[in-house]
Amino acid sequence: xxxxVTHDATTxxxxxxVNPYAFSVDLKGQWFLQKGKMIAYYGRIDFHGIGHGPLDRxxxxxxxxxxxxxxxxxxEGQGKMLLADRSFDVNSYDxxxxxxxxxxxxxxxxxxxxxxxxxxxxxxxxxxxxxxxVAASNGPVVFVEPPIRVDxxxxxxxxxxxSPCHHYDHQYxxxxxxxxxxxxxxxxxxxxxxxxxxxxxGTVLLQSTEQLMAEIATGxxxxxxxxxxxxxxxxxxxxPRLSGQLGDLQRRFGL
Amino acid sequence: xxxxxxxxRMVEAxxxxxxxxxxxxxxxxAYKGDVSFTPSITGGQGGVMGMIGRRIAxxxxxxxxxxxxxxxxxxxxxxxVHVIELSGDTLYVEADRLLAFDGTLQQGTMFMGSQGGVMGMxxxxxxxxxxxxxxxxxxxxxxxxxxxGFIELPIxxxxxxxxxxQAYVAHRGDVRNKLTAxxxxxxxxxxxxxxxxxxxxSGTGTVYVQASEExx
Numbered sequence: 001x002x003x004x005v006t007h008d009a010t011t012x013x014x015x016x017x018v019n020p021y022a023f024s025v026d027l028k029g030q031w032f033l034q035k036g037k038m039i040a041y042y043g044r045i046d047f048h049g050i051g052h053g054p055l056d057r058x059x060x061x062x063x064x065x066x067x068x069x070x071x072x073x074x075x076e077g078q079g080k081m082l083l084a085d086r087s088f089d090v091n092s093y094d095x096x097x098x099x100x101x102x103x104x105x106x107x108x109x110x111x112x113x114x115x116x117x118x119x120x121x122x123x124x125x126x127x128x129x130x131x132x133x134v135a136a137s138n139g140p141v142v143f144v145e146p147p148i149r150v151d152x153x154x155x156x157x158x159x160x161x162x163s164p165c166h167h168y169d170h171q172y173x174x175x176x177x178x179x180x181x182x183x184x185x186x187x188x189x190x191x192x193x194x195x196x197x198x199x200x201x202g203t204v205l206l207q208s209t210e211q212l213m214a215e216i217a218t219g220x221x222x223x224x225x226x227x228x229x230x231x232x233x234x235x236x237x238x239x240p241r242l243s244g245q246l247g248d249l250q251r252r253f254g255l
Numbered sequence: 256x257x258x259x260x261x262x263x264r265m266v267e268a269x270x271x272x273x274x275x276x277x278x279x280x281x282x283x284x285a286y287k288g289d290v291s292f293t294p295s296i297t298g299g300q301g302g303v304m305g306m307i308g309r310r311i312a313x314x315x316x317x318x319x320x321x322x323x324x325x326x327x328x329x330x331x332x333x334x335x336v337h338v339i340e341l342s343g344d345t346l347y348v349e350a351d352r353l354l355a356f357d358g359t360l361q362q363g364t365m366f367m368g369s370q371g372g373v374m375g376m377x378x379x380x381x382x383x384x385x386x387x388x389x390x391x392x393x394x395x396x397x398x399x400x401x402x403x404g405f406i407e408l409p410i411x412x413x414x415x416x417x418x419x420x421q422a423y424v425a426h427r428g429d430v431r432n433k434l435t436a437x438x439x440x441x442x443x444x445x446x447x448x449x450x451x452x453x454x455x456x457s458g459t460g461t462v463y464v465q466a467s468e469e470x471x
Contacts, residue, residue: 139333140262150285154330169291192283192292192319206285208264209333 009042012080015092015132022084023092023134025109031075032116033083033109043079050074063116083108088136088213095133095159101126102157102205105213108134120229121163139208146202149195153210161202167195257357258338258396265330266338266398268355272324277362278355279331280317288325295320316350320358329355334400334471337407337463339427342394344460348425350389351471357395365390399425403467415457421468428460 012018014026025031027045038047050063050072063072075081084090085108093100101119110116110133119126127133135141137156144150149167158164169192198204257276259267268276270290283292295318321327330336331354339346341360356362365388391397399405401424408416410430420434433455456462 139264139330142261142265142328144285144287144328148285148287151283154284192281195286204285206328208262208284208330210281210284210331211333 009080012042012082014080017090017092018082020089020140021087022082023090023108025075025081025083025134027075027077027079027081029076030112031081031109032072032112033075034107035071035073037083037085037108038075039082039084041075041079041081043077043081045075045077045079045081048074048076083134085136085213088138089140089207090134090136091141092132092134095127095129095131097130098160099126099128100133100157100159101163102135103155103213106135106137106156108136110134119163122229124157136213137205137207138211138213142206142208144204144206146198146200146204148204149197150204150206151192151210152194152196153212154206154208155196156205156207158198158204159202161198161204162200164196164198167197169193169195258355258398260336260338261328263335263404264333265328266336266354268321268327268329268398270321270323270325270327272322275358276321276327276355277318277353277358278321278327278329279351279353280319282329282331282354283321284328284330286325286327288323290321290323290325290327293320293322294318316353318353321355329398331400332471334402335404335465337399337401337405339397339399339425339463340395341391341397341427343392344427345390345392346397346425346427347388347390348397348399349471352400352424353389353391354398354400356391356397357393359393360395360397361392363390363392364388399463400471401463401465401467402469402471403465406464406466408462408464410456410458410460410462412457412459415455416462417453417455418462418464419468420452420454421470422464422466423454424463424465426456426460426462428458430456430458430460430462432456 007018012024014024016024018024022039027041027043090108095114101121101124104123104125107125107127110127111131113131114127114129114133117126117128118124135156141156146161150164155164257269257274259269261267265284270276270288277295280294336354347365405424408418410416410426410428417435426432435453435455
């Protein structure tokens with residue numbers, strides 16, 4: 001077994017992973033990062049909170065939600081910066097004149113050449129443009145192509161494809177036995193009644209577990225206007241409770 | 256071979272019409288094609304008697320039946336996954352470690368006391384298996400979960416294997432196991448090595464160990 005590898009400023013990888021859980025950014029200029037995700041740096045780097053200071057002009061070009069900007073900091077200067085998040089798997093992705101929508105809690109950092117916008121799907125952020133960004137996931141990320149249906153909790157993001165729609169499987173609640181199940185709650189739910197369905201061309205990013213990473217706020221919701229979908233408050237379970245389901249007690253009894 | 260590992264924590268299964276899989280409820284991450292997930296009331300095979308047996312034995316993990324045609328990806332709780340191919344032999348594993356398995360495998364429940372009497376029951380308590388464990392027998396594949404990576408240790412008559420009961424995951428083949436306890440005055444005064452219990456496996460087969468002493 002080899003022990004821990006010792007790095008210095010020159011041997012640290014440039015814009016690449018140090019190990020599955022840490023990413024090294026070769027900083028020349030500016031990067032945006034989520035608050036608290038920098039673990040170490042070499043060189044001369046200043047960290048500015050957004051919203052106060054000389055950078056406000058820059059911010060307006062990259063952040064399209066003024067109130068959301070409070071969760072981000074600007075790293076400015078020269079050097080190498082290590083990013084990590086609670087030992088989750090970290091990966092960098094390159095966008096070339098593309099778009100990618102990612103769960104808000106998973107995005108760690110991005111280059112200012114990308115612009116960050118709130119997705120119309122609550123809890124998600126969209127990156128548009130050309131550049132590199134770093135995202136974390138609970139377990140390695142798997143890339144799949146549509147058409148596919150995914151567990152809502154396993155979804156990390158998607159690129160270049162139309163936004164997903166909801167898909168419900170209640171097949172087993174039909175018919176006579178299904179009726180009995182629906183009325184009595186006997187048999188329980190499979191936990192897979194609700195998925196996100198992706199169609200069209202693009203790529204879907206999945207994490208290897210259905211355990212979500214903690215969500216971060218995507219900033220103030222969109223203005224209350226007619227025709228603008230409003231986000232749901234907080235981390236509410238997405239699956240509607242089926243009729244006849246006895247709640248969590250039922251699962252405990254294994255019914 | 257219906258299971259394919261995508262990475263250390265995720266497995267992909269092919270579902271073909273007429274062949275079903277069992278999987279832990281809620282462990283599906285994504286699927287392609289026309290696949291249905293039905294909660295299995297009886298929690299596996301063997302009909303109502305099998306269900307009652309599992310309920311009494313506390314080996315009734317909520318399972319669902321996966322049928323149709325397509326590919327399904329499974330993963331659960333960020334645990335490491337390992338695919339074990341069975342060809343006629345028996346796998347002894349705790350029901351809650353089962354991520355998914357072929358519907359062709361015969362599922363059973365075994366009383367720990369039937370292997371070594373009272374010491375078998377004590378062993379069940381120490382390994383966290385309880386008084387009963389699940390057996391899977393036949394030809395097919397099983398996806399098993401563990402906290403931390405999997406280590407596969409072959410057991411031969413010349414080379415018995417000793418494992419930490421807390422790191423024990425599953426075993427297969429014709430294996431006898433014996434729990435040895437080395438409790439002396441150090442353990443009594445709380446200055447023990449923490450390795451007082453050891454599980455010794457002998458015979459021919461394989462034991463699977465996880466790289467952690469944490470339970471699932």
